[in-house]
Amino acid sequence: MRPSKRTEILDAALRVIEAGGVTAVTFESVAEAAGMTKGGLLYHFPTREALLHALHEHLAGQWEASLVEAAGSSAEQATEAERLGAYARVATQSATRAELLLMLETANEPDMHATWNTVLTRWTPPLPEKGDLSQAQLRQVIARLAADGLWLHESFTTVPLATVVRAQITAAITDLAVQATDTESVTR
Structure with missing residues (x-):
């Protein structure tokens, strides 16, 4: 098509x-x-603004489609473990230069990030606003930040990780994400 x-x-x-x-x-x-x-x-x-906004929607739509594929179902149908596991697998893929530049360029523009935040809210537990996290909540946050960190590392480095090493790290982050949600029921 x-x-x-x-x-x-x-x-x-x-x-x-x-x-x-x-x-x-x-x-x-x-x-x-x-x-x-x-x-x-x-x-x-x-307008140029309309084009940039559409670019964010376009990329966020591609991201959502990748998350659905990784989870095997929509965010609404997936369990918390499946959602966070899918996020860990997808987020550990390298970003393109365009994705990074768009994200950086509009970091302080909530309207441009609203589409991204909508997807993120569907697929990941919220980041804590206060302390006293349970062990499961702590593992969830660490898994999410590790996935984001690998995404950034792979996007900024001139020497990417070896494929097998990257796969091992992705598997470890995904396991941490899934264990965190399976270990203990986390309230939202």
Whole structure:
């Protein structure tokens, strides 16, 4: 099935970001990368802000689809262990430069992160707001932060981990996440 023109534009915008960063995203650069006119691009995205917001939605949608695939079901149908295990497996995959740059560029813009936060809320237990964590809650937080840390490490390093080492680390993080939710019922 052929991707929609909107998806082609978003993929072109991601290529622009990969090559030149978020500041390189202009109507002209994205139109050229998508092989269309600026007017055609404006038909789908009337402002640069709308294009950037759509990029976040596009990537968050891809992330959600990966989580569903890893869990074997939707967040609503998965158990807490399946959700956190899926998050650990998916989050330990390397991010693209475009994903990182978009996340960094909009770190202080809640509207841009709302889509990401919605997905994150569905798939992970909330980070603690106070102390006195149970051992299971502590393991959940450690697993989540370890998965996020591996994602960042692999994204920023010039010397990636060997595939077998990365797989071992991913398995250990996933096991920790699943053990944490299986060991003790954690209230939300």
